[in-house]
Amino acid sequence: MIKKSDNIYKYIYSIDASHLEAPICDSIYFPESKNDIFDILKIAITENKKISLRGAGTNLVGNCLPSDNSIIIDFSKLNKINFENNNLIVESGVVLDDLNLFLEKYNLFFPVVPGSHSNCLIGGMMATNAVGMRGFKYGKMIDWINSAEIIYIDENKNIIEKNISGDELKYFCGTEGFSGIILKANLKTSIKPKNISLDFFNFDNVNDLINKVYEIKKNQKVSAIEFIDKEVSTFINLEEKFYLLIEYENEIGNIKNLEEIKKIWDLRDACYPTCAANGFILIEDPQIENEENLIKLINWLCENNIPIFGHIGLGIIHPHFKIDQNTLIDEMYKFVKELDGKVSGEHGIGIKKNKFLSQDEKNYFIELKKKFDPLCFFSVNNII
Numbered sequence: 001m002i003k004k005s006d007n008i009y010k011y012i013y014s015i016d017a018s019h020l021e022a023p024i025c026d027s028i029y030f031p032e033s034k035n036d037i038f039d040i041l042k043i044a045i046t047e048n049k050k051i052s053l054r055g056a057g058t059n060l061v062g063n064c065l066p067s068d069n070s071i072i073i074d075f076s077k078l079n080k081i082n083f084e085n086n087n088l089i090v091e092s093g094v095v096l097d098d099l100n101l102f103l104e105k106y107n108l109f110f111p112v113v114p115g116s117h118s119n120c121l122i123g124g125m126m127a128t129n130a131v132g133m134r135g136f137k138y139g140k141m142i143d144w145i146n147s148a149e150i151i152y153i154d155e156n157k158n159i160i161e162k163n164i165s166g167d168e169l170k171y172f173c174g175t176e177g178f179s180g181i182i183l184k185a186n187l188k189t190s191i192k193p194k195n196i197s198l199d200f201f202n203f204d205n206v207n208d209l210i211n212k213v214y215e216i217k218k219n220q221k222v223s224a225i226e227f228i229d230k231e232v233s234t235f236i237n238l239e240e241k242f243y244l245l246i247e248y249e250n251e252i253g254n255i256k257n258l259e260e261i262k263k264i265w266d267l268r269d270a271c272y273p274t275c276a277a278n279g280f281i282l283i284e285d286p287q288i289e290n291e292e293n294l295i296k297l298i299n300w301l302c303e304n305n306i307p308i309f310g311h312i313g314l315g316i317i318h319p320h321f322k323i324d325q326n327t328l329i330d331e332m333y334k335f336v337k338e339l340d341g342k343v344s345g346e347h348g349i350g351i352k353k354n355k356f357l358s359q360d361e362k363n364y365f366i367e368l369k370k371k372f373d374p375l376c377f378f379s380v381n382n383i384i
């Protein structure tokens with residue numbers, strides 16, 4: 001098993017896509033098997049080291065960052081896919097796009113597709129309960145897991161290995177590495193739709209756009225409803241307007257040509273890199289389901305010149321901020337709470353948003369820690 005402890009590695013692993021600062025770790029391990037993981041955990045127990053868990057590091061809330069002098073487990077080499085008798089077993093280090101490439105030959109696909117699909121790993125997606133661009137139809141990561149193999153350390157320092165399914169999945173799926181390790185999972189898949197078509201509408205104002213969203217939600221079966229605001233539209237070289245991308249798994253949409261469809265999805269994929277290239281590197285993810293309140297938030301963001309795009313069909317939007325706009329981010333979340341919204345639609349809590357947790361939410365995580373990680377080995381600087 002590879003282990004890295006030179007300074008350049010330690011530095012690289014003290015950052016992730018959140019742009020938050022973290023302490024320097026002790027070393028980084030790259031396990032290739034369950035036995036390797038057991039060996040790492042034994043080292044952690046013997047040397048009394050904290051453990052941080054890392055997928056591709058694409059999270060936006062600092063939840064894979066190390067605590068001081070901790071051991072990092074990088075899952076990227078645990079990347080086997082096994083598919084027999086319609087039973088799909090995926091190790092936590094498999095990249096989502098690689099999984100979908102693998103499934104193509106069976107005419108299947110894995111439908112939870114975050115914007116980071118070319119990088120993010122299945123374990124990271126499970127730990128964050130990722131949503132994504134087709135969440136409107138296909139829901140969240142937890143909806144696509146039959147069972148998962150997990151590993152944790154009990155109060156007597158025993159390393160416990162367990163298969164969980166059903167309600168128990170929630171203790172590891174969506175808890176950001178707080179309970180322990182997700183080794184692999186038995187995942188569900190979906191049959192690839194025969195036909196796909198799109199509509200790509202533009203609007204001069206937010207009200208018209210949101211009215212269209214709600215009209216479509218009522219009347220059509222769609223797989224994705226994504227939006228791009230005026231400012232982002234200029235970053236991706238479109239006329240300055242609000243845009244709505246609607247994907248149908250049938251031929252009802254006006255755009256049916258596959259190349260044209262790809263071009264429009266490529267525009268959507270370009271939103272994050274172009275926002276970042278224009279200095280807006282911090283991505284947020286408030287969620288507001290109420291129509292009028294969502295309009296209020298979007299207008300507030302536009303007034304503050306904050307570029308936005310996102311999964312508008314779910315009420316999840318991605319305002320982008322500059323590195324010195326943290327006060328404005330706090331103001332936005334205060335406003336989101338006043339509007340009865342959630343401070344995280346899909347990215348999780350991490351170290352960035354724990355200040356917004358209510359005492360009840362904190363208590364949930366305290367109880368979870370007692371249940372699965374009573375000696376506090378895993379992700380200790382995370383969430384609470």
Ligand SMILES: Cc1cc2nc3c(=O)[nH]c(=O)nc-3n(C[C@H](O)[C@H](O)[C@H](O)COP(=O)(O)OP(=O)(O)OC[C@H]3O[C@@H](n4cnc5c(N)ncnc54)[C@H](O)[C@@H]3O)c2cc1C
Pocket residue numbers: 016017052053054055056057058059060063064075092113114115116119120121122123124125126127128129130131132133175176177178180181182183272346347379
């Ligand atoms: C451009 C961009 C677009 C994005 N779009 C979306 C989107 O549409 N929807 C969405 O939900 N998110 C999105 N994200 C956020 C991010 O990609 C997701 O949260 C993703 O699921 C993280 O996966 P990862 O492999 O990078 O995990 P990491 O960032 O490495 O880790 C995330 C969390 O998972 C834990 N973890 C990792 N592996 C394991 C394991 N094996 N066992 C236990 N815990 C583990 C880590 O400790 C950490 O808490 C986006 C990010 C970027 C940069």
